[in-house]
Amino acid sequence: MLAGPAEHDFSLLAGSPCIDAGHPGASYNDPDGSRSDIGALPFMPPEYICGDADGSAVLNILDVTYLINFLYKSGPEPEPMAAGDADGDGGLNILDVTHLIRYLYKDGETPLCPEK
Ligand SMILES: [Ca+2]
Ligand SMILES: [Ca+2]
DSSP states (O other): OOEEGTEEEEEETTOOHHHOOOOOOOGOOOTTOOOOSSSOOOOOOOOOTOTTTTTTTOOSSSHHHHHHHHSSOOOOOOSGGGOTTTTTTTSSSSHHHHHHHHHSSSOOOOOOOOOO
C-alpha cells in the first residue's frame, strides 16, 4: 500500500500494514515518536484540526457551510476527509454538521475526529 509506486513515490498510505510494524525498539522509532514503520519512508499522517472541513485552521460557521456544500451540493471534499468527521463515526453526513453546530453555538462536545 504505497502512495504511487509507478511514480516512484514509496511513501505509505494511511491503511498500510507496514505502519508501526517495524523494529519495536524505541531507538528505531519514527520522528513522530511512534513505533517504526517498515519501508524507506515513515508514514506521517496529515496535520489537520478536527472539524476544520475547509482547512482554514479555525473552526467556525464556514466549516459548517463547507460540509453542507460537500454533502448536498457536490462541493469539494474536506482535506483530509477525516477533518470533516466531527462526530468521529468514520463517515461524513448531516450528523457531523449538527455536531459542529452544537460545538460552535450550543456548548456541545469538541469535534471527535477519528485518530489521526
Ligand atoms: Ca475552518
Ligand atoms: Ca461522522
